[in-house]
Amino acid sequence: MKLAVVGGGSTYTPELIDGFARLRDTLPIEELVLVDPAADRLELVGGLARRIFAKQDHAGRITTTTDVDAGVADADAVLLQLRVGGQAARERDETWPLECGCVGQETTGAGGLAKALRTVPVVLDIAERVRRANPDAWIIDFTNPVGIVTRALLQAGHKAVGLCNVAIGFQRKFARLLDVNPSEVHLDHVGLNHLTWELGVRLGGPDGENVLPHLLAEHGEAIAADLRMDRRIVDRLGVVPSYYLRYFYAHDEVVRELGTKPSRAAEVAAMEKELLAMYGDPALDEKPELLAKRGGAFYSEAAVDLAASLLGDGGSPVQVVNTYNRGTLPFLPDDAVIEVQARVGRDGAAPLPVPALDPLYAGLIANVTAYEDLALDAALRGGRDRVFKALLAHPLIGQFDYAEGLTDRLIAHNREHLAWA
Structure with a gap:
């Protein structure tokens, strides 16, 4: 089995490598290729990755390359973890929206749209290269x-599934609070990426007892x-919202807060500098504790589980992923991408049924989906007017002068x- 990680020079990557090493029985990787245009970072991360594999007696071979075509050749699966423009672009995403009194964040609001516009064309180009190399990947x-x-990937006909670590983070947190194995905890996780609610926490399976009221x-x-x-907020809702809902439920408070402290991008950039210095130490053969503060907790375990299910029979049959709606949320188009529990296998992800949602959640989901429609159109076709319409549609903006x-x-x-600019 061959896997490629595009964006393999990320400081996230040792978290991924550690999961590949620990969970090799679930996902038996024979070859792993780290692909990144930043050759200097790639050398540091690749060296640490090989040492982690060696320490944990993983027999897989790790190679690095700056050439996407060479890296994805014959790969069974390709993981994308890109940041187009790097931390410098993220720093801007988190600051210029504040000038208009709007939240500055890299995945939602105006900053999230900027990231989408930069990212979608690059990802689609990489995906075409993957398809040429192996249409079954x-x-x-x-x-x-x-x-x-x-x-964007699904509409272009690619075999793609989206992954986020929010759900697995909640699963692990709730398992600790309940003092049970994480595999016993199943979430009624519903919404869009970074716009989700845990409507239930079930023990033993998707149909198990809901212990959320107890929690x-x-x-x-x-x-x-x-x-x-x-x-x-949590008590009134009776559910657990994703922490990204804070940007909606306490927008003005967050804007005031962000205006009084360094951006998260600045914090991460400093952290990355320290991490890369650590990665260059030839004595380091495990992921450093500092990496836990970088973000992406449990990403490796979620990625291994998903890849194992898509490529074989090693992963969990039900996982939280991003995939086509296909009627799951009847108030959305079938080709909207939602984040819910799905049955995952070699044929992809099929969402499990979701009970009728309270309008409090359904309304916001529908609103943000409409924004995402416009955002994708702007990313694919460009143009100032398309950017403006996407910003005007976003519930965190929604005013003409702000959008302008x-x-x-x-x-x-x-x-x-x-x-196009």
């Missing part, structure tokens, strides 16, 4: 904004603190990445 997308990117009664304060939300100002700023800060 699966593409696993971890590149944000995952919902929009996955929809909220016994651990509501801790859960709310992890979300950085007022406990009253944000459109000008988005184009000015991303011109080098926009072929």
